[in-house]
Amino acid sequence: MAEQLWSLQPLKRPEVPRATDGWALNPVDQFIARKLVNTGITPGKKAAPSALLRRVSFDVTGLPPSPNDVAAFCEAEDAVYGQLVDRLLASPHFGERWATHWLDIARFAESYGFEMDQPRPDAWRYRDFVIRAFNEDMPYDEFVRLQLAGDHLKRTNPDAWVATGFLVAGVENLIQTRKEFERDRYDKVDDMVSTVGTALLGLTIGCSRCHDHKYDPLSQRDYYHLAAAFGSTVSRVKEFERGNTRFKSFVATEAADGKIPMVVVTEPSSKNLPSVPARIHFLDRGDVKKKREAVSVRYPNVLIRNGAKPSRWSQGSSGQPEVPGRVALARWITDHQDGAGHLLARVIVNRVWHHYFGRGIVATPSDFGTRGDPPTHPELLDWLAGELIQNGWRLKPIHKLILTSATYRQGFQNAATDSRVVGYEELDPDNLLLWRRDPKRLDASAIRDNLLAVSGWLDSTPYGPGSLDQNHPRRSVYLTVKRSRLIPFLQSFDAPNALQGIGQRQVTITSLQGLTMLNSPFVDRAVQRLAKRLAGLDSAGDTRYVRDGFLIALGRLPSGVEERAALEFLSSGQAAARRDFCQMLVCLNEFIHIE
Amino acid sequence: MQGSLTRRSLLKSFGMGLGAVALESMLASVGDPRNPRESRLTHFPAKARSVIWIVLNGGPSQVDTWDYKPELQRRDGQMLADADPRTGFFETTGRLLASPFQFRQHGQSGTWVSEIFPYLSRHVDDMAFIHSCFTRSNNHSPALFEMNTGLSRMGFPCVGSWMAYGLGAQNANLPGFLVMTDAKGRGLPKNQAQNWGAGFLPGIYQGTRIQSNGSPIDNLSSSAGLTRDRQRRLLDMVNKLNGAHLERFKGQVELSARIEALELAFRMQMEAPEVLSIDQEPPHIRTLYGLNHPVAKQFGRQCLTARRMLEAGVRFIQIYSGGTGNAQSWDGHTDIAANHRQFALETDQGIAALLADLKQRGLLDSTLVVCCGEFGRTSDSQGSRGRDHNPNAFTAWFAGGGVRGGVHYGKTDPFGYRTMENPRHLHDLHATILHLCGIDHERLTYRFNGRDFRLTDVHGNVVKEILA
Structure with a gap:
């Protein structure tokens, strides 16, 4: 059963279909069009230029377009769209935007969690590593290798060490008792294995900790063999030198002497602290009191191809001993011929797709197992994964393929104005086939950044230490993630709690969100600045004021009806009407949605 | 909303099944005729509609409160024969420590009660005691997780979130799950907001903490000082433009639900302060809750607030006694007598008043009150007068809807050191709480990362012996 699971099969290199002429702009569209045509649906019309510009700006950079962009783009959309995509992908804000998605998956935070939730003041360097890697379009396989084993692979390169922040970003209990110490240690290993499983392979490996599941392609034995790669992995604040500067970072490293010491104890005493051997044992029912034999690093059979021997990944260069377990794991996981690389590629292109369309080709981006959703367009998924590998694992070409497709540029098809839509809604009510947009x-970070951007309050300084103050005007990715003091504004709009990796944020609708937009000091400050910004433009008259307000906040001019209503609102004679008009703009559904 | 457009898929994204009620009632509250009858989707008739859980944070000692042990009193100072040095967090002496408190029998049930609970001793015939509770952890932080979520690790939904998810809101103008923490400024319990986190459940089900100072709910009034009229005018304009926007996206239910949520926020500004304000309570009620007592008044206020929220339809209310630091909670490591006397004085009157007040209003029958800490304490001493953590035995009590009063269930050994009869884990308490609210704990599930999770994991048995 499990061996037949679609996600474990080798990548196919499907022929690009010729399903449509005229509508399709690139191969992505041919795959989409084939299913639509076969279902009897005509692919959708293009979105309005202003809507498309706003969509692509937020999707790629997490920020709104500037009013000048709007004017320029709406005049010559088709001619300049390709350049626009190139420009956005080259923007330093691209890395900031996409790092936010990756940091969710990596359960990244800058504190230890548990009762004291001590800070990890140097952990932000990992966040910067991710932003840089995306901005520089580091090949994804290298990105993965460094996060799993950068400390071994490039021992003299501090950036490679910093990348291992991925492994240790999870919670860690610094107040242990002797009774719980060993269980805590296995929990920590579990956190690493589970995160590697869901983040990189889309497999819920962690489910197999206690027993086999009929529905899981990996067994309990597979779990412990993978866990063995992390047996001696511990977190550490390490000091580095680059040129004349010294700095610290929170990284993974191997424990000394093959022993895991009990961690810092603040009470009752740190005398005679015990340690346990770094070897990982198979645990009956996941219980540390039911230890069986020690296990070595091995890979699940379902993810080994062509009869490859595990030594293929573990052998050192000639005459050298075996490489450390994490290095071998990193080689196996990125090996698209014989190892798990084909799955790695499928998972990441699906994540990219997920963030552009709101739903992946596989709708459960961190679960490619038997209980996840099957792909809606399996051939397209394989084709994209193949493109990724062929492009040397560079992701930006994949972004560009998607962004320049007619599929991405579609608009919403409104049943009120197009009679065919009613029929389409019958055929495909959940729009799985992507016949419309x-x-x-927007997610929490983008909503907050949008407020900063439109009000002219945004401080776009990149990189460096973050801040715990939600009123700090830097982008949300630079706000410190402290597990016990999550940023209320971001929390309110469903930012994750950084306890487990999240590939798909919740989208809730709550009255507390309404209270935030109506009453919070942060929104008030942004609104006041927006009012001031508008007043500073050549907005002497109300009409100009209204038009500039719409253009800046919503990326479009008001319709005639909207303009009249807004003018009536302003002409009420209330002194504060202009300020309230600005708050009205940011409270609109349109402000926090892209179409 | 992940690009979906049907109402069905909207409900699905709210967690399918039972959780849909939350949205239903939200829609209903704005004039939708499909107002769900309460408990419509419970698995069987509910005894309790709401729960108030009082957490004695830090680990109250069973042998100094509700688990009277004459043998312990007799053998003060003697060695505890089978003491396990790994029981506590620190090291204990192995010498038995008699309770410093006098015990007397009360009520028809003849329940032995420690002198530190003079008010609660009058209600023992309404309370059911489970003396054989245990947790797996002897450390505050994981044990608090265990108490709230059933598991000692971070990241799982707590019982209040499961309740809100399972039963939905009774009052759409207020959150379904509210939390109050130490009112004497001693900080949040360990784990902080994670204690009332929704884990992988949708964020709307997380507990909303009512702050002890300042505005009880964040952003409940305009920081810019907007009058209600100005806000109304602003919102009317928002609605006008949102309506036009909605026209362009026919069938997008999420957009209209969001319009309603904003309106609810506006109304909540009205209702929530009203509910949270206890100033209109008559003098005899204020006295009952100890509001004129210098030590008991803060906790008493919280108990009174809990009653008002309950009346307004909040499903699940949790009140924490004690703050962050060990000495600032029921964590009597160094001097059990002084510690427990202090914390009992703070809480006894308020809890007793809550039981009495609910009863006289006829609300006790439909309310479940639960009280316990995250573990118990050792029968042998730590130092000369303290007790260490003891995960192997502690007492929890239930009162109210569907509970048989005056019952004592489960037993510890003659020193109260280990459970002897009918050991019960938190999973069992959780199963019982859900049961009393009409939910089968094995059928309330949520799919996350490919697995159907439930509050009780693969465990849990309802403690039938305390049911009426």
């Missing part, structure tokens, strides 16, 4: 709510 549904509006998508």
